[in-house]
Amino acid sequence: MSSFLNKAGTAVEAGEGVWPVRRRRILDWLVNETRGERFIDNILVEMCEKLLASGVPVARATLHFRMNHPQWIGARILWKEGLAEAKINTFAYGIENTPEFLKSPVNAIHQGAEEVRKQLEDTADDEDSFYQELRDDGLTEYIAWPVEHTFGKRHVATFSTSRPGGFTNEHVDFLRDLLPALTLVSEIRLKNIMARTLLQTYVGPHASEQILSGVTTRGSGATVGAAIMICDLRDFTEISDLWPRDDVIHLLNDYFDAMSDPIERYGGEILKFMGDGLLAIFPLSKDTACHDLLQAIREGQALMAQLNQQYASNGREPLRYGVGVHVGDVMYGNIGSRRRLDFTVIGPAVNVASRLETLTKEVKRPVLLSRAFVEMADCAKDMDSLGTFPLRGLGEPVDVFAFPER
Template sequence: MNAPNIESVTPQSGDDVVAWLTNETRDERFIDNIFAELCVRLQQTGIPLKRATMNLLIQHPQWLGARIIWGDGKREAEITRVDYEVRERSEYIGSPVYEIHQGAGEVRERLERAPGRTHALFDEMRAQGLTDYVAWPLLHTLGKRHVVTFATDRSGGFDDADIAELRKVLPVLALVSEIRMKNRLARTLLETYVGTHAGEMILAGATRRGSGTTVRAAIMICDLRDFTRISDSWPRDDVIDLLNDYFDAMSEPIARHGGEILKFIGDGLLAIFPLSDPRACANLLHAVSEARQAMAALSEKNSMMGRAPMNYGIGVHVGDVMYGNIGSRSRLDFTVIGPAVNMASRLEALTKQLGRNVLLSRAFADLVSHDFALEHVGEHSVRGFSEPIELFAYRG
């Protein structure tokens, strides 16, 4: 993200700041850049800002929120992520952000005066020499409440005129921040549910049924063994935890090595490694090696709890696939289809029959170097294909 061009900032009044925020930020994609420049502009109107934050609740599978922090003299704001567990910690409970989330319309603390609030945040600000602090809700649509805060180190704190000027920017800042958050939310949800590359294609306009492209890729299909038995005999919550642990073990190495998971299918997953990356096939095998290690650790953990080790099968093939939108007129799935996908699925099914965790086609094996430990396991008939397929097991 580029820092705001603060050298050219010369507003004369709070009205100039509101006009800038309303009319001149539409080409800036990132709310942290807008917030940093806003703080500089507010300073240049004479408001003695020393520190400011935005506390945003976001819809993300890993993070509850994000905190944007600006400090005097900084060209950029700092962004930190906030985990879901923060709601149970003292840093949040009783804090100004907590009070705003609980419905407060304003939290003001004259830090020079005693006695004052004893929350750790106020103690920290007093130690930094700050003299006054105010927090307000940023009201988004459908009752969403976020928080913006401002603090100063001027003796005597903010005066009434400062507070009035800061209040002026709140409605516009709420609108500007909501637009950026909705844009980021759309991207996050697409990345979460269809993957980064597919999400980018959808945002770029690939939303019509049948739209897509032909991609040459290594295809990986993985399936958990004995899941029906597990789901019938384990408590429901334990089954969900097991699936999540299993998908973490498989998915994180895939993402780390440049693969893209297109979907989870019950207890299985489908991933591709596009051959536009010359290292794609090697990357897939590195991902499989790391996934194996993670699965071994997970099985050891389950064994300590008196549960059987987890077994799985992985089928790998390479070929051309159609990558795009398939489905009904009103419900689409962004996926890959083609004979190469069917072959990977058949190889995964053969892993159980042949007693191997990972089976690779000859077409895939020919694209990897001899550095990988591949074991030839002969030719085998594959359901749906007329000719036997030469297969290799991966021992790495």
Template sequence: MIEHHDTGEAPAPGLRDALLRWLLHDAVDERFLDDVFAGFCDRLRRDGVAVAHATLHLRTNHPQWLGIEILWRKDCHGPRSRNLDYGLFETVGFRGSPAARILAGAEMARHRRGETGGEAHPEVAGLMAVEGLTDLAAWPMRYTLGRRHVASFASDRPGGFTQAEITLLTDLLPALAVVTEVRHRNRLTRLLLDTYVGPHAGEMILNGATRRGSGVTVEAAIMVVDLRGFTRISELWPRDDVIALLNDYFDAVCCPVERNGGEILKFMGDGLLAIFPLDQPDAGGATLRAADEARRAMRDLNRLRADRGLDPLGYGIGVHAGAVMYGNIGSRTRLDFTVIGPAVNVAARLEGLTKALDADVLVSGAFAALLDAPTALACLGSFPLRGVGEPLEVYRLAE
């Protein structure tokens, strides 16, 4: 067994207090967790602690990702982040790793190059060899309510960390946990708002637009999408199959909306409501592109369904343009950030008309007037719509 001795000098006197002061006082204006972590590691390295590589592994509540990894290296400018996929815990690379041991309840996990008496995790050993690291130590980052995340620090000094450095890092981790948890929660709040109400509405809510009845009038293109025959499907199909169908359908129609600058305000069972504010450049063209791309995506989805022997999914898209009230609607204790107004009703009526006219996408004359060259539209005439005073000029999105 190779013996390891303290080969470096002890951290400078007062370093612990200086780092605590920076974490709890001076870093208050650092908005992002990544910058706080990088600033902490930079100061450790600058003041003689042999940190060359460090990571935070934090679990999140994202619909696509299990968590994030924030990575700091001594020779990189700024921290780097990457998303961690669901299923990570079942991978060979995770099992037996320092992070797995910490999440399983260990108070510390450490590996030093050349040390025997315990088999090193292959990926950790490979990382250390590639980056010239000699010592890696991981600890739990304890957040409130027992939530447990992982912090690791690695050294490139021959012999690794001194005992004094290990003690210093152990002493500083509770303060680092307090400071990073605040920012992690802020990130999660923004992430959840983006996921459930959309980025624009989420930004308005975070900026204080939370009073019932508060809102603004905006000019927008309004898109309503609905799936046909869903009631029959939901009654006859197993629950998991219905959920999988809805997810495939919403992927097909939602991705084009978001890719073209639209904001999905709500899902209504098997339908959705989205807007494209007209103060955005080429909002009319972007809305039409989103509708066309959604139509193409639904064709691709139906081809895949046909290959599996399944019936095609029918749908309708209605698009109108006009003024809407954009803000908080609801009860005293439960609010919905949405749009209301006659223009929304017209878009919904147009979507309903798609079935009668055997069209996937119908738009109003008011929306068509937004386009510089509406060559992709074919006028079908004027039609009476329930709840709309005058017959409405209706266009079909051409093939």
């Protein structure tokens, strides 16, 4: 009879205590040896490889997580035998109402089921397309279990096999016993992801990385060179007084989508939304920062034009806006009270951009740029020179340029 050594060095005979020892090895690894791995998808891959090496014939495994994200309601991490990396799919809000999801085993778990187990070799009276896809992949059994996180947050883990006859009872017990450790390990990683996602959502990707790296004390930060863009919606006070609340919120979201998507696409960072305005920077550490800002504005204008066409077709007045652009050094960091901080930029360069945005109301041009920006961007020949203007609170007048009128 063959044997192997357990962790303590004691010989264990095959067929007598083998499964508990193998299970303990994976449990010990999950609890004690995954501390250095940040990502749950990598842990899932390695766990499945260890399961195969231990004799558990897993051919497919998934983790399904609900998320706190502005775009995605959830994500699925999928591993299949032979894959070196797991595949991650995100799912938009609304999928929870589709017929496919409502009859899925994942939804059954969310609705309170403690286990969904399906023998895939039995095709009698089964027309479910999901299970048919698993059969087409050569799988013979599917099991789904809840993964219970803190405060009743319920997620889902699934395992499938291609072994003829499906999993044995020993295999199922082996997998089920891993769930508490997998729950603990996955909750830690998921909370890290949620923290990062929420910070990115509310303060932007760069600021979120700064905060997560420990830049959390008042006054902490750095001086950086940046192209600065401040945008503001015109006549918003009148709109908010006259329009229904939900329509005002919808309008703001449409406007911010049009102006913000190009900013983020071209590498800018939106530091804050201020009512009906936004503040964004393009750090000069990137050589193309000024060019990227100009491209973002042009694309934003095109999207606003499309939005105004939709509004006109519905009998609404077009939305008007003003954009001020400048370049210079800014203090980038934490400012605020002892208990409530804002990660933002301040400095004379920000003030110039703000004053230029205000000046758009007077000169009736939607985008105004300072000479300093135009010279750095080397785009003076493409702009209209409007002359020199005194700006409130600033000592020296500023040479002002505008996008050409069409």
